[in-house]
Amino acid sequence: MSLIDALPSPSFKRRPWHPNVVLLCLSGAMLAAAWLLSFVSVAPNRIVSGTAFGMVDAISWPGAALVSLLFIAMAALSSVPTSRHYRAMLGIIILILLLMPFGLMVAGHWLVDPSLPQARLGIGAAYWTVLFVLLLCLVELRLRLGLSRWWPTLLLAGVGIAWWGCAALWLDRLALVQEFQAREGQFYQAVGQHIALVGTAVGVSVVLGMLLAMLMRRYQRLQKIAFTLLNFLQTIPSLALFGLLLAPLAWLAANVPPLAALGVSGIGNAPALIALIAYSLLPMVRNTYIALEEVSAETLQAAKAMGMRTGQRFWQVRFPLALPVLLEGVRITAVQAIGLTAVAALIGAGGLGTFIFQGLGQAAMDMVLLGALPILILALIVDAGLGALADALRPGGQE
Amino acid sequence: MIELSHVSKQFGDDTAVEDITLRVAKGKFCALVGTSGCGKSTTLRMINRLIEHSSGDIILDGQAIEQYDPVKLRRRIGYVIQSTGLFPHWNVARNIGLVPRLLKWPATEITARVEELMGVLGLPVGEFAHKYPHQLSGGQAQRVGVARALAADPDILLMDEPFGALDPITREKLQDELAKLQARLHKTIVFVTHDMDEALKLADHLVVMRDGRIVQQGTPLALLQRPADPFVESLLGGLERGLKQAALTRVKDHMTSLGPTLPAQSRIPADFSLRQALSMMLRDHCDRLTVVDQGDVPIGELSLRRIVKEAQLDKVSQRDA
Amino acid sequence: MTRNSATVSLPNAPSIQWFLPLIWVALLAMCIVGMPLLEGLFRWVEPDARQVVYDRAAFYELLGRHVLVVGVAAVVTIAVGVAAGIAVTRERGRDFLPLVGQLASLGQTFPPVAVLALAVPVLGFGTLPIIVALMLYGLLPIVRNTLAGINDVDATIKEAAQAMGMTPWQVLRHVELPLAAPVILAGVRTSVTINIATAALGATVGASNLGDPIIAGIVNGNMAYVLQGALLIALLALSADSAFNVYQQRLRQRLSAS
Numbered sequence: 001m002s003l004i005d006a007l008p009s010p011s012f013k014r015r016p017w018h019p020n021v022v023l024l025c026l027s028g029a030m031l032a033a034a035w036l037l038s039f040v041s042v043a044p045n046r047i048v049s050g051t052a053f054g055m056v057d058a059i060s061w062p063g064a065a066l067v068s069l070l071f072i073a074m075a076a077l078s079s080v081p082t083s084r085h086y087r088a089m090l091g092i093i094i095l096i097l098l099l100m101p102f103g104l105m106v107a108g109h110w111l112v113d114p115s116l117p118q119a120r121l122g123i124g125a126a127y128w129t130v131l132f133v134l135l136l137c138l139v140e141l142r143l144r145l146g147l148s149r150w151w152p153t154l155l156l157a158g159v160g161i162a163w164w165g166c167a168a169l170w171l172d173r174l175a176l177v178q179e180f181q182a183r184e185g186q187f188y189q190a191v192g193q194h195i196a197l198v199g200t201a202v203g204v205s206v207v208l209g210m211l212l213a214m215l216m217r218r219y220q221r222l223q224k225i226a227f228t229l230l231n232f233l234q235t236i237p238s239l240a241l242f243g244l245l246l247a248p249l250a251w252l253a254a255n256v257p258p259l260a261a262l263g264v265s266g267i268g269n270a271p272a273l274i275a276l277i278a279y280s281l282l283p284m285v286r287n288t289y290i291a292l293e294e295v296s297a298e299t300l301q302a303a304k305a306m307g308m309r310t311g312q313r314f315w316q317v318r319f320p321l322a323l324p325v326l327l328e329g330v331r332i333t334a335v336q337a338i339g340l341t342a343v344a345a346l347i348g349a350g351g352l353g354t355f356i357f358q359g360l361g362q363a364a365m366d367m368v369l370l371g372a373l374p375i376l377i378l379a380l381i382v383d384a385g386l387g388a389l390a391d392a393l394r395p396g397g398q399e
Numbered sequence: 400m401i402e403l404s405h406v407s408k409q410f411g412d413d414t415a416v417e418d419i420t421l422r423v424a425k426g427k428f429c430a431l432v433g434t435s436g437c438g439k440s441t442t443l444r445m446i447n448r449l450i451e452h453s454s455g456d457i458i459l460d461g462q463a464i465e466q467y468d469p470v471k472l473r474r475r476i477g478y479v480i481q482s483t484g485l486f487p488h489w490n491v492a493r494n495i496g497l498v499p500r501l502l503k504w505p506a507t508e509i510t511a512r513v514e515e516l517m518g519v520l521g522l523p524v525g526e527f528a529h530k531y532p533h534q535l536s537g538g539q540a541q542r543v544g545v546a547r548a549l550a551a552d553p554d555i556l557l558m559d560e561p562f563g564a565l566d567p568i569t570r571e572k573l574q575d576e577l578a579k580l581q582a583r584l585h586k587t588i589v590f591v592t593h594d595m596d597e598a599l600k601l602a603d604h605l606v607v608m609r610d611g612r613i614v615q616q617g618t619p620l621a622l623l624q625r626p627a628d629p630f631v632e633s634l635l636g637g638l639e640r641g642l643k644q645a646a647l648t649r650v651k652d653h654m655t656s657l658g659p660t661l662p663a664q665s666r667i668p669a670d671f672s673l674r675q676a677l678s679m680m681l682r683d684h685c686d687r688l689t690v691v692d693q694g695d696v697p698i699g700e701l702s703l704r705r706i707v708k709e710a711q712l713d714k715v716s717q718r719d720a
Numbered sequence: 721m722t723r724n725s726a727t728v729s730l731p732n733a734p735s736i737q738w739f740l741p742l743i744w745v746a747l748l749a750m751c752i753v754g755m756p757l758l759e760g761l762f763r764w765v766e767p768d769a770r771q772v773v774y775d776r777a778a779f780y781e782l783l784g785r786h787v788l789v790v791g792v793a794a795v796v797t798i799a800v801g802v803a804a805g806i807a808v809t810r811e812r813g814r815d816f817l818p819l820v821g822q823l824a825s826l827g828q829t830f831p832p833v834a835v836l837a838l839a840v841p842v843l844g845f846g847t848l849p850i851i852v853a854l855m856l857y858g859l860l861p862i863v864r865n866t867l868a869g870i871n872d873v874d875a876t877i878k879e880a881a882q883a884m885g886m887t888p889w890q891v892l893r894h895v896e897l898p899l900a901a902p903v904i905l906a907g908v909r910t911s912v913t914i915n916i917a918t919a920a921l922g923a924t925v926g927a928s929n930l931g932d933p934i935i936a937g938i939v940n941g942n943m944a945y946v947l948q949g950a951l952l953i954a955l956l957a958l959s960a961d962s963a964f965n966v967y968q969q970r971l972r973q974r975l976s977a978s
Binding site (some may be wrong): 020021022071125135136139167184192232234235236237239240242243244246247279334336338339340342343346347353356357359360365368369371372373375376381383 | 840954
């Protein structure tokens with residue numbers, strides 16, 4: 001027996017300490033951002049750009065200490081990753097999100113001169129960065145805790161409502177709120193138009209897409225032609241397609257009165273809708289085709305062997321099994337449509353894009369924000385919502 | 400020379416391999432045999448440090464394995480796996496020349512060595528050098544794999560079920576070629592397989608593993624004659640053990656000199672195995688055979704009675720001539 | 721999808737597809753140089769306008785700026801995207817894998833218009849905001865394809881490479897990247913082709929490129945302008961796409977027929 005046997009066996013090591021590096025880095029990044037970047041900016045009126053203020057100036061030492069404490073707590077919790085700690089971090093994140101409007105409130109109270117009616121508070125880079133990084137933390141936590149997509153969506157919806165309440169009640173010094181209040185009606189109308197356009201376009205392209213995909217599965221030659229055409233359409237910039245439709249539609253409206261009565265005209269909704277549908281068709285058709293094609297051949301054979309007819313096989317087996325992938329296609333198409341609709345504002349279709357382009361034209365950045373932010377939020381909600389739906393419908397549980 | 404001394408490996412709470420002690424002398428062929436999951440592949444991969452052992456010592460050529468730089472170590476050890484692991488985006492010649500290129504051999508030497516190995520492994524250079532792995536059959540691909548492992552002329556060769564994915568005919572052919580190659584090159588080979596017949600055929604030293612431990616090790620004949628427990632015995636074929644043992648002994652070691660009686664009708668060459676002799680006796684319905692040499696000249700006799708009686712005695716035969 | 725029969729050829733025969741990118745580029749060059757020659761055609765489309773051929777800037781200048789913007793964004797996105805994809809598939813970076821995947825996916829959820837609009841206050845007007853927007857939007861295909869490509873490399877081949885004595889860097893360079901290259905290239909192709917169309921939006925923030933005629937056309941109600949801009953961008957996109965296609969096929973011919 002050699003001396004080697006007398007040595008302690010190294011296999012009795014404790015499980016090595018493994019912090020969650022991702023959350024650690026993100027917490028550190030947020031702490032750095034809060035201290036180093038500008039917290040808010042104060043401008044005397046709409047046109048002049050404001051002066052930036054750091055965190056300490058905006059919410060004073062106790063506030064800064066609280067914020068730092070929260071971030072340090074997150075970093076500490078992420079060093080020892082357990083389920084409990086993850087849930088605690090989730091709680092802290094919600095807390096920070098709810099505290100954010102209060103930070104703005106306090107900063108507005110202290111920094112904005114009440115004697116200047118036009119003076120306004122702008123949200124600084126630190127806020128945006130922290131918001132973005134918090135989003136990433138939520139993504140990471142959702143993955144580590146194995147939550148479905150519903151939870152974060154609901155939580156964020158709740159936070160969103162809380163923010164809306166704060167903004168309505170206390171944040172009238174915020175530039176964003178001032179812009180909003182100046183054109184409240186217009187804003188709601190734009191949101192409505194935007195959602196209506198997206199909804200219609202996606203709805204139509206879902207139906208058309210299904211039809212086309214089914215036809216393409218039956219007629220092989222159609223498949224090649226259709227894909228080539230749709231691919232070609234994608235290479236035309238959206239802007240151009242919108243523009244190109246103006247003249248033909250104007251001509252149609254002028255020469256075919258019934259269509260004009262229906263609302264077809266050279267500018268506005270008609271060309272926008274047509275272009276949107278055209279752009280939505282490729283992802284929809286391609287996705288639907290692949291979704292239907294890739295249903296397990298063995299499952300379908302079994303269905304056939306059990307005596308199901310073609311139609312029954314399609315609606316009771318192939319379609320339900322293809323549904324999750326189909327929903328993914330709808331998700332991609334919808335998100336794309338939300339972006340494209342913003343561009344459609346250039347040809348008079350309304351929607352949130354009008355604020356963006358008007359703001360760019362007037363060099364009023366807060367108006368741009370008023371348009372861009374809701375678009376982003378809409379895109380995120382649709383993405384998360386449809387994603388959750390697709391996950392829920394996936395047979396055998398989530399991905 | 401490879402020496403493992405009380406080597407163990409844990410993956411988390413799972414013990415894959417425990418208290419392995421074995422020695423492979425230089426130039427010998429060691430086979431690790433066992434059922435799936437018994438730890439033989441794990442043991443193999445600890446030798447070239449693809450897996451780091453948890454405890455115990457592994458000593459290569461007198462030095463502890465930790466003292467070698469892993470990358471340099473692996474360039475000195477040949478490695479052949481079941482799926483060949485050939486790079487699909489390189490042709491045969493480039494695949495074989497991989498390690499020499501890593502070792503920065505001059506280009507002319509590499510080309511010469513590649514051609515030499517392709518000749519040894521039965522792959523005509525003109526036909527195969529520029530082919531890509533997906534254009535090769537299973538047997539051809541594995542020959543390239545072996546050539547690649549031998550390219551830098553390593554002393555040690557590690558083989559992890561290299562013939563497992565081939566059809567029986569190709570497998571037997573490659574086994575025979577490996578045996579001939581080993582007879583020429585005398586590499587130190589550690590060979591993992593779950594096929595006992597393959598191990599019995601090729602190995603100088605046989606190691607039977609189960610549940611991460613060595614159950615028995617020794618020469619094939621020793622295991623066949625005295626299996627340590629029923630598990631080893633069943634692995635060795637249970638009742639078929641006798642025939643397998645006969646396959647390992649040569650006729651010439653059991654023949655008697657020519658007697659006064661008439662020579663038997665059936666003739667068997669001296670270097671055939673006893674198993675083939677038994678088969679011939681069954682085929683020709685006789686219990687005596689005449690043993691002939693390469694020139695077909697009778698040099699002795701072999702009787703059934705002698706085979707049955709002699710099998711009990713410890714006659715260890717030399718395998719190679 | 722049906723396989724193009726032109727590609728199933730002898731290993732050394734050039735495939736017919738070579739001609740396609742050349743055709744598109746030739747057409748593009750012809751249009752750039754000879755647009756005034758098509759005045760008759762445009763006048764048919766837009767009989768009332770005073771000017772039918774866009775002349776506020778030379779077409780080749782606009783093309784140059786367009787290519788520049790897309791090119792810079794592409795180079796940065798490829799560098800960042802592939803590097804991120806590689807970093808996250810290494811042992812040490814594995815923790816960041818899910819996050820990077822989601823991040824890239826988020827990049828495509830943000831509509832480029834919104835990103836563009838938000839980039840302006842930070843970066844001012846001009847080419848910088850559109851480059852940033854293109855980078856963000858083009859990141860997903862590249863990152864996703866890099867991850868898919870590297871993960872799809874057969875694990876036994878990687879192990880064999882390690883066992884032969886290749887350092888991790890050598891395994892990456894000689895085995896993983898070459899084998900993942902076709903998939904990564906497909907991602908780059910998607911990213912660049914989409915970005916060529918999206919770059920037209922830059923014209924709304926003062927980045928003068930091939931989107932200028934389109935905007936001018938929409939604002940002035942001049943269809944001919946819009947057509948010219950759209951035509952040039954489409955030709956550019958088709959040239960790039962078919963060039964990538966040819967490159968992809970050559971890569972694929974070198975690898976196995978998988």
